[in-house]
Amino acid sequence: MGRKRLFWYLFLINFALALGYGIVDTFFSIYVLSLGAQGFLLAFSVTVYSLAKATCCLFAGSQLERMGLAKSFLVCIGMYLAVSCGYLLANGLYAIVLLRFFQGIACALFRPVLLAMVQQTIPRNQTSTVLGTFDISFYCAVALGPLTGGLIKSSWGFHGVFTTLFVICLAATALAFYIFVSQPPTPKTTFSSCRQTGRTPKWRCPGRGLTGLLLFIFGRACGISVLLVFLPIFLTSQLNLGDTRIGLAMACSTIMLLILLRPAGKLADKTSHRLMVLLGGTCSGMLLITIPWTGSFEQILLLTSLLGICTSVSQPAGMALLVREGEKYGPGHAYGLFYTALHLGFICGPLGGTLLYRTLGLHSVFYVAGGLGILSAFLFLQLRPMQKVVADTALLAQY
Numbered sequence: 001m002g003r004k005r006l007f008w009y010l011f012l013i014n015f016a017l018a019l020g021y022g023i024v025d026t027f028f029s030i031y032v033l034s035l036g037a038q039g040f041l042l043a044f045s046v047t048v049y050s051l052a053k054a055t056c057c058l059f060a061g062s063q064l065e066r067m068g069l070a071k072s073f074l075v076c077i078g079m080y081l082a083v084s085c086g087y088l089l090a091n092g093l094y095a096i097v098l099l100r101f102f103q104g105i106a107c108a109l110f111r112p113v114l115l116a117m118v119q120q121t122i123p124r125n126q127t128s129t130v131l132g133t134f135d136i137s138f139y140c141a142v143a144l145g146p147l148t149g150g151l152i153k154s155s156w157g158f159h160g161v162f163t164t165l166f167v168i169c170l171a172a173t174a175l176a177f178y179i180f181v182s183q184p185p186t187p188k189t190t191f192s193s194c195r196q197t198g199r200t201p202k203w204r205c206p207g208r209g210l211t212g213l214l215l216f217i218f219g220r221a222c223g224i225s226v227l228l229v230f231l232p233i234f235l236t237s238q239l240n241l242g243d244t245r246i247g248l249a250m251a252c253s254t255i256m257l258l259i260l261l262r263p264a265g266k267l268a269d270k271t272s273h274r275l276m277v278l279l280g281g282t283c284s285g286m287l288l289i290t291i292p293w294t295g296s297f298e299q300i301l302l303l304t305s306l307l308g309i310c311t312s313v314s315q316p317a318g319m320a321l322l323v324r325e326g327e328k329y330g331p332g333h334a335y336g337l338f339y340t341a342l343h344l345g346f347i348c349g350p351l352g353g354t355l356l357y358r359t360l361g362l363h364s365v366f367y368v369a370g371g372l373g374i375l376s377a378f379l380f381l382q383l384r385p386m387q388k389v390v391a392d393t394a395l396l397a398q399y
Helices: 003-034 039-067 069-089 093-119 128-184 206-238 243-270 274-294 297-329 331-357 362-383 386-398
Strands: none
Touching: 003 039, 003 069, 003 093, 003 128, 039 069, 039 093, 039 331, 069 093, 069 128, 093 128, 093 297, 093 331, 128 243, 128 297, 206 243, 206 274, 206 297, 206 331, 206 362, 243 274, 243 297, 274 297, 274 362, 297 331, 331 362
16 A cells, blocks of 8 residues: 555544544533533543543553554554444443543544554655645544534434444544555554564653653643633623624634645745744744734634644644654654643643633733743743754655
């Protein structure tokens, strides 16, 4: 199987799983409410997914290196299929919460191994282009999930939602098995750090380059989660916008991201990955700080569109640098650390934002989130010197 065909099969699998679980995630809190969840149990049922991802990513990366890429990929897809079947059959609150926890574990396993597989499809000098294109599969599913889920739920209820998820996961599983039946795993399609040496990978403390990337992604995740949670509150309480305008304002960032991910990836391959990450991260932080100063619907549309542009600038370049770190530390280890930092940011952002909201007011949430984004970008700059980035680019060109 050629690189291009493998890439598009992985693209379809990622899109399908993100769409299926995106449909469920949209209505999950409503579903557990209908089952009688209240108070702490309601909050726990919603957050257990993020907690599972954050706590399991690092362990998952190490375990995947021991298992090998092919087996790991099929195990991940099988877990997603099992969880979807459980959602379809279970009707008790505690069973649903447990399934939500296993969904988080499946995601923690899946993201590192998927990135390692996509890495096998990258041609020379096109790392950011390929990774930027691949991310379209996820963000397109994120954009379509709520709309598709709303149509399905209004027609067939929650049973229709879970049936759709099961069918999608079944199709993704069939495609995954086809990939490995038509192309048996070779040394190139395994985790190099343990399969080529035959030794169990050992823990290695991240160096300056990887540490800078982890700090950047943590700050970026905090900013994104703060935006998702508190921007609707700002638009309702400060600008008095209706539901339709709030939805449009929230969608602008994702739309711009979908449009620009591939062009931004091509630009990053021709310029400096480090510069692209620094520009995107710094500008995103500055835009978050300006949110309290917006006074109209048109201004907020412009601001969220610019946020999508800035995110598209930094994301493909950041992922290309992560691939390079994976070559050094082992894909499972480096990707596990990366996604751990990402999910911790998604947890800490809303928690810290809530504390600021209650003590200092809504505007302080955006000021602190923006300042953290700028700080993380400059820490990335300090920890990843220019000569290091030049070396990374040269090594990626040889890949």
